[in-house]
Amino acid sequence: MDDPYPSITLLVEISQVSTSYLLVNGLIFILLLLGSALVSGSEVAFFSLQHDDLKALKEDVDPNAQLVIKLVETPRKLLSTILILNNLINIGMVTLATFVTWSIFGTSASGLTLILVQTVGITFAIVFFGEIVPKVYANNARISFSLLMAKSLNFFSILLSPLSSFLMRTSNVIEKRIEKKGYSLSVDELHHALEMTSESTTEEEKDILKGIVNFGALSVKQVMQSRMDITAVDIDMTFHELMDKINKSGFSRIPVYSETIDHIQGILYIKDLLNHIEKEEDFNWQELIRKGFFVPENKKVDGLLKDFQKKRVHMAIVVDEYGGTSGLVTLEDLIEEIIGEINDEFDDGEDIKYQEIDPQTFIFEGKVSLNDFCKKLELDLNVFDEVKGESESLGGLLLELNNKLPKSGSKIYFENFEFTIIAVDTKKIKKVKVHIKDPEAKNINHNTD
Structure with missing residues (x-):
């Protein structure tokens, strides 16, 4: 009866295998492992090249540098070549290890022997020496590694071109037939x-x-200047009254309204007045008004930026669902959402009026937008979404939380925020002290007193 487990008798079979046979096959295995390491490292090296790296390689007269650029310009073909080559080498190592194992232990060797030699030993060698080590090294030496492998990969890219082209065409067909699902990050x-x-x-x-x-997630309402902060002129103003208003405002574009701010007639560009500065008071400046651009409150700012580019305008009037003026948004407002505040010679140095008492206590005006409030305190922009209702200002948020206009000195709590009303009039909250109780606290129920 056969012994189901490896026994001492296997040592007799091992001794019958020649030393030269083991040395030759061992050398082949090491070469294949080295090839696997080089190919695996190439994947990381080529696909981690940054813009500055590619720019330097394009300026390099070294033929290998030009080969790197050539390979990177067809990333799908390069990746197919690397994957095909890597899998062929790994299959070669597994096949070689299988035959050598059979030669040593015999074809009737137990499954446990094969598992120990192939599954454990070969897998460890491929994963550690053929994947992890070369990829870590290639990530830190991506340019030199890419230059080292450029000629080899270019050769195999040509040699394996029929197979890689077939695989790419097949993958394209599969991609078209499978419903594409976006990332939900x-x-x-x-x-x-x-x-x-x-x-x-x-x-x-x-x-x-x-x-x-x-x-891409912000709406126009979140970044606009509210109607209370809009500097606009009445269409019935005389020319001298208009010039006085313009000189005090310092703006290059001013909305023009009829009767109330809800009836915007257009936008006056100050540059259009330059040739008429010396005109008399009866000058009909209204002829210079340009057509206004109106957008709804819920329009996304990325879409508005595209509209600004297409229409070549820098200002839009934001209207509510009833057609009334809700606010105003400019190209500068959109750019500031990306790169931060932009101050010119007419700005006071800080558009958002606030005072820092200590690292956890601040004083803000009630009219500050929640978007700007969150950015100043480096908060998640969505932290108040569940409780703010339709409000987009700090004062509006506190009205939502309190359900009525609070008195001066009242405290309103929400999670780890303590809001103290400093100044309030009959219509709105004017100034608020904000205290962050514990920056690490996350779950404090809100209430008022």
């Missing part, structure tokens, strides 16, 4: 990914990237 997940970027990325660059991530 949240803004928080993208922010977390940005925080994990390399140390070479500065805080300013991270802030810009975060601004780009947030940009």
Whole structure:
């Protein structure tokens, strides 16, 4: 009866295998493992090349550098070549190991022997020496590794071209037949990914990237200047009254209304007045008014930016569902959502009026938008979404939380925020002290007193 487990008798069979046979096959296996390492490292090296790396390679006269650029210009073909080559090498190693195992232990060797030699030993060799080590090295030496492998990959790209082309065509057919599903990454997940970027990325660059991530999710209502902050002129003003208003405002474009701010007639460009500065008071400046651009409150800012580019305008009047004027948004407002505040010679240095008492206590005007409030305190832009209702200002949020106009000195709580009303009139909250009780606290129920 056959012994189902490896026994001492197998040592007799091992001794019958020649040393030269083991050396030759061992050398072949090591060469295949080296090839697998080089090919695996190539995948990381080529596909981690950055813009500056490619720019330097394009300027390099080294033929290998030009081959790298040639290969990178067809990424799908390059990836197919690498994957095919890597799998062929790995299959070759497994096949070689199988035959050598049979030669040593015999074809009737137990399954346990084959599992120990192939599954454990070969898998460890391929994963550690053929994948992990070369990819870690290639990530740190991507340019030199790419130059090293350029000629080899170019040769195999040509040699394996029929097979890689067939596989690419097949994958294209499958992609067209399968319903494409988009990524469902949240803004928080993208922010977390940005925080994990390399140390070479500065805080300013991270802030810009975060601004780009947030940009597509913002609505016009979140970034606009409210109607209370709009500087506009009455269409019935005399020319001298208009010039006095313009000189005090410092704006290059001013909305023009009839009777009330809800009836915007158009936009007056100050540059159109330059040739008429010396005109008399009866000058009909109304002829210079240009047609206004109106957008709804719920329009996304990325779509508005495209409209600005297409229509070649820098300002839009935001209207509510009833057609009344809700606010005003400019190209500068949109750009500031990405790169931060832009101050010119007419700005006071800080558009958002606030005072920092200590790292956890601040004083804000009630009219500040929730979007700007969150950015100043580096909060998640969606932190108040569940309780703000239709409000887009800090004062509006507090009215939603309190259900009535609070008195001066009242405190309103929400999660880890304590809002103290400093100034209030008969219509609105004018000034608020904000205290963050515990930056680490996440779940504090809101109430008022």
